[in-house]
Amino acid sequence: MLKKITLVVAFSAFVLAIVSAAGFDWKAYSGTTIHVVFDSHPWQKFIQPLVPQFERETGIKVQVQAYPEDQFRQKLLVDLSAGSTGVDVFMFMPAQDLSLDMKNDWIQPVDTYLDNPSLTSPSFDYKDFFDGVRSSYEMDGKTWGVPLHVETFFLFYRKDLFAKYGLKVPETMQELQSVCKALKDDLAKSGQTGIYPIVMRGKTPDATSSMVNFLFSWGGTWFNPDGSCALDSEASQKALSFYADLLRNYGPPDATSDSWQADTQLFAQGQAAIMYDSNVFKAIVGNPQSSKVVGEVGYAALPAGPDGKRHPTVLTWGLGINSASQHKEAAWYFVQWALDKANQLGYLKAGGPAARATAWKDPQFLKSPGYSKTWVDVSNLQYSIAQGDWNPPVVNVQEGRNAYGLAIVAAIEGKDVGDALKSASKRMDEVVQSFGR
């Protein structure tokens, strides 16, 4: 019996050796069709036009579906939970999706592909992705996807307006508020009523991702040491009051309906003096094709909190493979190609914060027309000090995020912050109770 097993093992090893010897072949899955599902997002805007190139190189046909973020999350959740074979590759964020996807067996570990030289191109160089980012995709001893970028929230501001009104780039939260106030007065005085001092997310659940930096800046946390939700703490109330007042007093009137889509639009059209959002949106507001203010965009780090320190978070998007996919190898080929060195470099040049270390050092990037040293420096500064828990560390992130998001909306609408956070906290405890952490 034992002998038999040994034989089988030996035989498999032999077969494997032959296959490996055959080496990696981009054409190996020619004729397959795969479906990929993307968020409508700067990375998708960058990669989608290049997909025909992949189809030519591999003979694999790719059906791309891109949805706006709300629909994207909804659709993907339904598709994955249906065990749909109509999705092979999808975009995901580990801190948002991984825990639930993994527990439900909706996502395929990629270690076996990474370790198999006949399936992974020798030039892929997985270790090139930043260490800290790669580790976000590891859980329970397995690797669940490959990062496509690493982002962090900071300030975008209009250099021309700041110069015109003699304003200093805010270094602290208090300064941010006084700058907004000054902008409001100055803009009103010079009759510029079409420009809002600041735009930032006010819509649930998206505002959670931007609010969290304020939460941490005031010393707030998601949970208490005893495991109960800490969103009703005093620090959390102060942070939310600050954020909500800022947006209510100096932001657009329909802020609670706006997320990054509308905010980047406003900023790019010259209708906002400051935008607080992810550094990835340089790809929109710093892109001459979508922005009227390209030359005037300045970048500044997240202002320091009352403790004098900056508390940014770092987020990452990546590509994963559906465990119900019937074309996992072809799907893996797509992932490798989409995140290879050339495409990561191209994405960085287009303004997206790519996840590969070599891209950031590449002379082609350093000399590219859209290159901004400030953007690179501020991003790097934040990466070096950032926390990773930009989402509530619960399994059912979607509902946990929304619980907090609703409190943010209520606060912006001018309702009682304490009450709003108390009910968010209560809901978060229920989320933990039913799905765990």
Next chain:
Amino acid sequence: MLQGTWLDRNLRWVFPLPAVIAILVLVVGPVLTNLLFSLQSRSWGIFPVPHFIGFGNYLSAFKDSRFWSAVGEMLYFTAIAVPVETLLGLAVALLLNQDFFLKGVVRSLVLLPMIATPVAVALIWGLMMNPELGVLNYFLQLLGLPRILWDTSPTLVIPSVALVDVWEWTPFMALIMLAALQSLSQEQLEAATIDGANWWQRLVRIIIPMIRPAIVVAVILRTIDALKTFDIIYVMTQGGPGTASETLNIYAFKSSFLYLRIGYAASLLVVLAVIVLGIAAFFNIWTRGERK
């Protein structure tokens, strides 16, 4: 006379059989399943493992402020849409009952809003209501009125989506009442005129009481559908801003397909179904009493 074939003898139950099976499978089965789910803690995936929790979901719902807010938004929406549709519908029906040029064409045009695909309707109204660039704010400005935030304002969002519902369904109300108006006898109307009753008295004392059954039917049908409105609200606002336009239907949808809380969503749906069926039954009993 002897009816020949087996089919002829058994036609009474053979003919409706496929429909009965379809209803058992598509309607009765799901309703019972839903009741079962409502007693469980369950998600879509294999995690967390489904288990019975008795009436736990219902108890959480009654303690959930978002549930009560959803019930409130649902009733608020219905309470705006249905009365406005009824009054406007009556006015339109009275107008269409007059003689005028191109009557047939106008009657056809009136049908279009309720036939148009709701997603397209919501989409186009969403564009028209855009606070910055929408044409509705442009019209307000022309009239010397201030611009408003329409469906992006927490206080105006329900009236805004109700406005779309009014646009879509007033013609339906009007056509039901028009059908009733056209079946009125001319003698009675004329008799009323001779008595010296003016236009308003005639309307209130004679016409409305006479078409009352049609009005009641129209109100019942619209109330039931307004409580369940999904497409327009979901496409325009997805329940937002915050939960300002989140009706019970939308909240149940989100609970099941976004938050993956199937058991909880099922309990919300049972409550919704009870409300809707209860209102239908109430109207039914009420009108039956009146008919006697």
Next chain:
Amino acid sequence: MTAQRRLRKSIRTFWLYFALIAIVAALLFPFLWMILTSLRNQVQNTSAVPVWIFSPTLTNYRSVFEQHHFLAYTWHSFVVAVLATGIGLVIGLPAAYTISRYRQRGLAFAILFARITPYITFLVPWFAAFRFLHMVDTYTALVSTFLIVSLPLIIWLMITFFDDVPIDLEEAAKVDGAGEAEAFFRIVIPLSTPGIVAAAILAFVFSWNQFLFALILSGSNTQTVPVAVFNFITYGEINYGGLAAAAVLITLPVLVLALFIQRWIVQGLTMGAVKG
């Protein structure tokens, strides 16, 4: 006296037409705006003052077809709506006939129940079942659920039509030796053709318009037009022209179809409670 009366009459006529024009304008404006928007370019569409006069462009329509597999979605919608209508007729016509002839109230009530109960109540268990059977994103899943839309419309509309077919004609056929089933197929069905056409169109239109079921049960292989269109809207990054073009394309076919059956629309939607 007569002059005064004539004056009063013309004032009345003026207000009648004024009100009619106002109503028609209010009902048609969104359609007009949709069409105008679809024919303007992005600059014209995002102008602060609406642009009324412009040289129309078809770019928006072209981009809808090129970027979004619009033809495939249209095909999915068409297949699902046709099948839901066809199967609805096959199941619904015989049922409507026996309900009409034998006053089968229980069945009639069950169908009414299906019409009244909120659709999501069915959707959650259906999704669970189709998930279990690995049938999400199949035509079978969509068509069988769309029956919940088409079947009640067909049955209730046809009951009223069958009620109007004189029973004498069937009796006469039976005297000639035809069985009841034969009488149904030979006499009742042909006599009700206009009703069947109306019911079919109505069922088709409302299947075409169905959003909720398709939102959850369709996927990349079966996505229907309303869902596809919903899936590419964001009011944030607005492509007004493209959205409007898509809206025109979804809704134009049903508007045209509806004009053929206007007499029966209200009757169908009121479950036969009102005859148009």
